[in-house]
Amino acid sequence: MGLSVLSHPQDKERLLAYFETQILQVLNWLASFSPDEEGGITRLLYTEGWLETQQALAVKMASHGLETGFDEVGNLFGKLQGEDRQAPSIITGSHIDTVVQGGKYDGAYGIAAGLLAVNYLQQHFGKPKRSIEVVSLCEEEGSRFPMAYWGSGSIVGKRNFEQIVHLQDTQEVFFADAMSRCGFGEGKGRKSRRTDIGVFIEVHIEQGAVLETEGTAIGIVETIAxxxxxxxxxxxxxxxxxxxxxxxxxxxxxxxxxxxxxxxxxxxxxxxxxxxxxxxxxxxxxxxxxxxxxxxxxxxxxxxxxxxxxxxxxxxxxxxxxxxxxxxxxxxxxxxxxxEPVPMNDQLKQQMEDVCNRMSIKSKRMISGAGHDAQMFEHICPTAMLFVPSRRGISHSPEEYTKPGDLAVGVLVLTELLYRLGYEGEEL
Amino acid sequence: MGLSVLSHPQDKERLLAYFETQILQVLNWLASFSPDEEGGITRLLYTEGWLETQQALAVKMASHGLETGFDEVGNLFGKLQGEDRQAPSIITGSHIDTVVQGGKYDGAYGIAAGLLAVNYLQQHFGKPKRSIEVVSLCEEEGSRFPMAYWGSGSIVGKRNFEQIVHLQDTQEVFFADAMSRCGFGEGKGRKSRRTDIGVFIEVHIEQGAVLETEGTAIGIVETIAxxxxxxxxxxxxxxxxxxxxxxxxxxxxxxxxxxxxxxxxxxxxxxxxxxxxxxxxxxxxxxxxxxxxxxxxxxxxxxxxxxxxxxxxxxxxxxxxxxxxxxxxxxxxxxxxxxEPVPMNDQLKQQMEDVCNRMSIKSKRMISGAGHDAQMFEHICPTAMLFVPSRRGISHSPEEYTKPGDLAVGVLVLTELLYRLGYEGEEL
CATH class of the missing domain: 3.30.70.360 (Alpha-Beta Plaits)
Structure with a gap:
């Protein structure tokens, strides 16, 4: 272990400044879809605004040179093909849906961070040894239908089409009808269930005030409660x-x-x-x-x-x-x-800690009191989760906010971790 | 003081049996208007069911030989003309409206009791010295519009048309429009404000469990809290x-x-x-x-x-x-x-107590925790209020219930009191 995305320590500030500009652009662009009247984002599963967002993201992924495709439930993947086509993928991302009157960081930040990190790595280091994919998961919140983790759960085999047969939203629209109107459903697209995932890494806002209160930049999730x-x-x-x-x-x-x-x-x-x-x-x-x-x-x-x-x-x-x-x-x-509580992968936690230490970024291990897609992926592969601070811990609200500088630190740590796993070929 | 509606003590049981049959008939007849789907009565001010009830009551009053008429807000009066046409009226009655999913006793019992008492007196004793009126007040509950005591308040000058100008129900129907659709409104009918009322007596269910728990037949209201x-x-x-x-x-x-x-x-x-x-x-x-x-x-x-x-x-x-x-x-x-608390008239309380004692009916003085039309009338005339037990104290519910025997005792006490005031000419 020695190579890093930072050739010189002074690159850190330059890279952070670059990521800060970029992440704001992507987050604001994503927030321009499905704005609500309260100044927040309401992007519920299989709504028009949801579909527009996923389609626009697909276009962006393709423009970054990623192999882009939807699975049958509407999860969107952008793949940076690695040299070893047999090796299981490294996946990073989060969910694109929001709660009613949500903010622009919850979920979206993890997707945007993945996009930026992968784009940076490709531009500066070319093809990785192992494939790296960015995923925009279709749903996590359970805010439209009484069904959470539909995106990640379908990928890991914890969710299936039988479970949604009777589900309706508050307007009595059936789950399957809403899905079908967006062009998804059983057999319409690539099978959601995957067995070729080697690692999953999710970057997310903390949604609590612990990091902000303690002045810590990065939370390394020990266990999802x-x-x-x-x-x-x-x-x-x-x-x-x-x-x-x-x-x-x-x-x-x-x-x-x-x-x-x-x-x-x-x-x-x-x-x-x-x-x-x-x-x-x-x-x-x-x-x-x-x-x-x-x-x-x-x-x-x-x-x-x-x-x-x-x-x-x-x-x-x-x-x-x-x-x-x-x-x-x-x-x-x-x-x-x-x-049940879901502990994250020990080696990945160790690696994230090491990345933070080497880059002089203050981190701490912490429990995630919130549920996340990462807890689904942990069933099928080593999984890690990384938090950045949330102002006053506010989430699920138009008031949700993370300082651009804090957002950039998260992207930097993710980039370094993906570099180590995808380019250096560090084994787990 | 000596004459009574009971010529012999044994008349009491016969009269109670008669009132028991009669009061059930009238209450069930009133309950047949505005039934709701929950098995209760929902008779809100100026609705179709409300109008039907008042109109049917007017027909019944007229059939009893009473001079019948509405005032401009829809209060219905049935007058048994007295010999002295100048003497202020003795009025008894209560409100015809109910809460949403109310019962068949709250309000309606006071009107039915008044009807029966006056009818009995007329049949057995003919024309009174002073006029006795039965009133079916249009509204007390404030359940449709944010305005309670509209009926009694209009009579005593505590309510007026200016106060309702901006009021709407939950369907955004204006108070004045609803009133007008029923044929009422300023100038449409006799002026509501009256200055010719000598006494007001209201008979009502307790809506609490004190009388039932103590095994007391009649509550004489000391003060309305x-x-x-x-x-x-x-x-x-x-x-x-x-x-x-x-x-x-x-x-x-x-x-x-x-x-x-x-x-x-x-x-x-x-x-x-x-x-x-x-x-x-x-x-x-x-x-x-x-x-x-x-x-x-x-x-x-x-x-x-x-x-x-x-x-x-x-x-x-x-x-x-x-x-x-x-x-x-x-x-x-x-x-x-x-x-503010409203104390009831001392002499009337004394008279009611005396009536109960002479008829061997167990009574007690008590506070009314609920508001009633009586508190409005107290502003303009000596006022009395009489309670009968409520099963388990339940009210404002389809479960509201008073034993027929208890209802009959209330009618009997009212009859005797009206007899003393209207026929014996007892002064206050």
Missing amino acids: GQRRLKFEVTGESNHAGTTPMHMRKDALEGVSVMIQALRQEAVRLGAPLVATVGRLQVQPNVPNVVPGKVTFTVDARHDDEHALDSFCKWVMRTFTALAEKRQLAILGTEWFRE | GQRRLKFEVTGESNHAGTTPMHMRKDALEGVSVMIQALRQEAVRLGAPLVATVGRLQVQPNVPNVVPGKVTFTVDARHDDEHALDSFCKWVMRTFTALAEKRQLAILGTEWFRE
């Missing part, structure tokens, strides 16, 4: 707010407010990396002068340790049940979503 | 539920859950007749995997003592502000509704 989502329905008695004395009430919202407190206190007591959130809560009948008869709410809990997560969720079920019984409230709790 | 409604907007920071460590959160819902607890504890500590309720609560963005950035909620507080109510509401404002500040949450609190 496991998630559990529970939902609860607490039923008391809906009564007149004026005529029901306090001691005769079975106020579902009062009971739930105690549960929210208990959840918070236990999560704080157990400490990081555990996080627990009541994000959605609905009151019935939700009228100012009626004692709430029913409250439904969700609990989202995450941890990098499966055992700790499991035991926390059992505590939640037990504690909420006891709190409800004490108040003569009925409670129904169910788990509706579960993802 | 004062109400304050406050609304709060608590703003923290909407953040990713996976990437935001517990200590970096400004969770608006967590803060509000503490406020709900504090409110409950203070209301329980201060004790009856204070009641305080958080009935409406909305979370933003209300998504399972996002830390709530904003919560809006209402507080409804009631007490029969204005000073106590005021000091409680000041405590709420002070305490919530301190709780928010401690958590670095912004809070905005405003009072959007206020009603």
Whole structure:
């Protein structure tokens, strides 16, 4: 190990300045598709704006000299062919879809970073030993249909066409119809499932405020946290707010407010990396002068340790049940979503750390509390994930922002890593 | 005082049996108008079903020999003319409108009871000394337009046409247009404002569970409680539920859950007749995997003592502000509704108590936590209010229910009271 994209240490600043200009151009160009009225980006799977974006990206990839093609679900690949055509590909990229009123960095940054890195490598170092592909994954957010990781999941065999047969969006459009209108579907394009992937690297904004708060440039993801989502329905008695004395009430919202407190206190007591959130809560009948008869709410809990997560969720079920019984409230709790923690590849983490150290870039290992496409790829190949700071941790919002300088550092580290894997032929 | 509608004590059971049959017939007949799909009654002001009900009631009043007419806002009066045409009228009745998915007793029972009582008196005792009128008030609930007590308020001069100029329902239909389509409006019918009312008596279901729980037949309303409604907007920071460590959160819902607890504890500590309720609560963005950035909620507080109510509401404002500040949450609190407590007429309360005692009917004085048309009439004349039990206190629901026997007792007490006031000529 000795060669680097930086011939001289002073190249670093020049290259960062170059990437800074370039990444802003690409991100702003991508953001020009599917703008919404709130000043954000709303690019939902298989919508017109989504299709335009993918098609424009395909044109750009081709203009960069990449072999470009869609698979049958609409994942877009741009391949820089390597000398060894048999060797499994190195893939980098992220998802092109956004949430409703999302920002211009989540997902798009990983694609743009991949494009820039591969373009730079090709221009300066020519053909790599192993093929490098940039992927614009069709979907990750689950924001239009109740189905997340459709893009990466289809590639690794965790998603298939049977799973979407009954799915509809809120306008009652069927998943398969929306897909078909964009020209995709079973047999329409290259099979999504791939077995020729050697490495996957995803660059992404942190979507948290840890890097910014600590003044760290690069987060090396240790593990993508496991998630559990529970939902609860607490039923008391809906009564007149004026005529029901306090001691005769079975106020579902009062009971739930105690549960929210208990959840918070236990999560704080157990400490990081555990996080627990009541994000959605609905009151019935939700009228100012009626004692709430029913409250439904969700609990989202995450941890990098499966055992700790499991035991926390059992505590939640037990504690909420006891709190409800004490108040003569009925409670129904169910788990509706579960993802096991996914550790990233040790050697790749080591390599990223080494890249950062050699380039004097401050990095830290961290847990990803958010789910990412990388957790899908980890099922089939060594996978790595790299974070750049998010201003105030804000994401899934038009306010999402990362400083151009920080974006450039991410591109530089990715470029160096791809160089080592694709040109130097470092083995994993 | 000696004469009574009961010539012999044994007449009581016969009369109760008669009223029981009759009141069920009238209530079921009224319920046959404006049934909704949920098995309840939805009879909103100036809707087709509302108009049909008022018109059918007018026909029934006329068939009972009452002088029948609408005023300009759609209040319906049926008058049993008294010998002294100059003496102010004795009026009894309640409101014909319901909430969305309401029951068949709230409001309708007071009208039906008045109809039966007046009909019985006319049949058995002929013309009264003073005129007695049954009123079917057009509106009390404020369920279609943001305007409650439109019927009684128009009669007593607390409501007028200027106040409704800009009001629309949720379908953006203007108040005046809806009224006009039913044939009502300024100048279309008798002036609503009246100055010839001597007494108002309202019979109503309790809408609470106090009478049922204590096994008491009649509630004599001491005071209609004062109400304050406050609304709060608590703003923290909407953040990713996976990437935001517990200590970096400004969770608006967590803060509000503490406020709900504090409110409950203070209301329980201060004790009856204070009641305080958080009935409406909305979370933003209300998504399972996002830390709530904003919560809006209402507080409804009631007490029969204005000073106590005021000091409680000041405590709420002070305490919530301190709780928010401690958590670095912004809070905005405003009072959007206020009603002073309204004591009922002392002599009428005394008379009702006397009627109950003489008829061996168990009664108790109580606070009305709910608002009623009676509180409007108290501005212009001696007013009384009488409750019958509500099963499990349920109201504003298709589940609303009062035993037929309990309904009959209310009609009997009303009949006797009207007899004393209208035929015996008892002075107030």
